[in-house]
Amino acid sequence: MTPASPAARSGVVVIGSVSADVTTFSPRLPARGETVLGEEFTLLLGGKGANQAVAAGRAGTTTNFVGCVGDDLFHDLVVDGLSDAGVDLTHLRTVDGPTGVAHIRVDASAQNDIVVVPLANAQLSAEQIDAALEDLASTASVLLTQLETPIALTAHIAARGHELGYIVILDPAPAADLPAAVWQNVDIVTPNETEASLITGIEVTDAASAERAGRWFLAHGVGAAVITLAGQGSVVVTSNGAFFGPALPVEAVDTTAAGDAYAGYLGAALANGATLAEAVRLAAVAGALTVTRQGASQSIPHRAEVDALLASRVG
Helix, strand or coil: CCCCCCCCCCEEEEECCCEEEEEEECCCCCCCCCCCCCCEEEEEEECHHHHHHHHHHHCCCCEEEEEEEECCCCHHHHHHHHHHCCEECCCEEEECCCCCEEEEEECCCCCEEEEEECHHHHHCCHHHHHHHHHHHCCCEEEEEEECCCCHHHHHHHHHHHHHCCCEEEEECCCCCCCCHHHHCCCCEECCEHHHHHHHHCCCCCCHHHHHHHHHHHHHCCCCEEEEECHHHCEEEEECCEEEEECCCCCCCCCCCCHHHHHHHHHHHHHHCCCCHHHHHHHHHHHHHHHCCCCCCHHHCCCHHHHHHHHHHHHC
16 A cells, blocks of 8 residues: 555544543542532543544644544433544444543642543443554544553553554653553653653653653653643653753643643644744644633634634744
8 A cells, every 4th residue: 555645644643531520520639438519510532542632633633533422321422522523433433331430629729639430431342442443544644642541551552553643642641550561652752741751760750850860761762852841831851952942821620631732732743744943833732721711622622713813922
């Protein structure tokens, strides 16, 4: 088969989790055994995979999502939410049983904690992944995945994506120990400071320590490391050196899905031919806008909003 031209492969494939996000907002999070009164409750589309697909779709890039949803009352919530973002659901499989659920608690400082129950997500299979990646290899160039799928599947996704010529981007969240071989199939890794610290054993607190952690990833076979530092910005480490991406100062309301917005916009920009520096800049704006709004997928901005904020900062 003759390889498709780069222009023909301008799409993004996202493989990962999808959930119904049950989110409560309260002045503070309860201590163990304590009950506090909340101020608001939402039930919306979530899951790291779905959030990244929404971000890539809203960035204006052809996006395909590969995952599993249950046949329960949350099915339509998932399908409608992804479809509204322009995501192609040809490879979203409906399975018997309940859809994955995430319980998110957010306090007044915009910090959160999350309990994820995989449910339908556990039925994602290597066969489903292989069929999707082979089907989309002629039209998509970037593959995004995360760690809300079993580690063995993550290894398979990265290896198969690498074999088929995708730019493989791994968001290692929630952080976990991965087999050494996985890193050799990852082109770009996008941990936040906590995930980078847990995986590398290097305490990441600033740009200098983030660069050291980035070097760890490169030494283990990753092509480039993009380590996000929340309000401090991000550090990008490649074989050619390191550079710092400044953060945009914003008033945070809810940090849920900020990392997913960042990863989705990063992948979308790269699929459209942007340099890594250009993609990081766009991703940073998308992440900043996301934290100014409540919730997961619905807080992810559309491309016009990102472009407008970028233009205002340049001006």
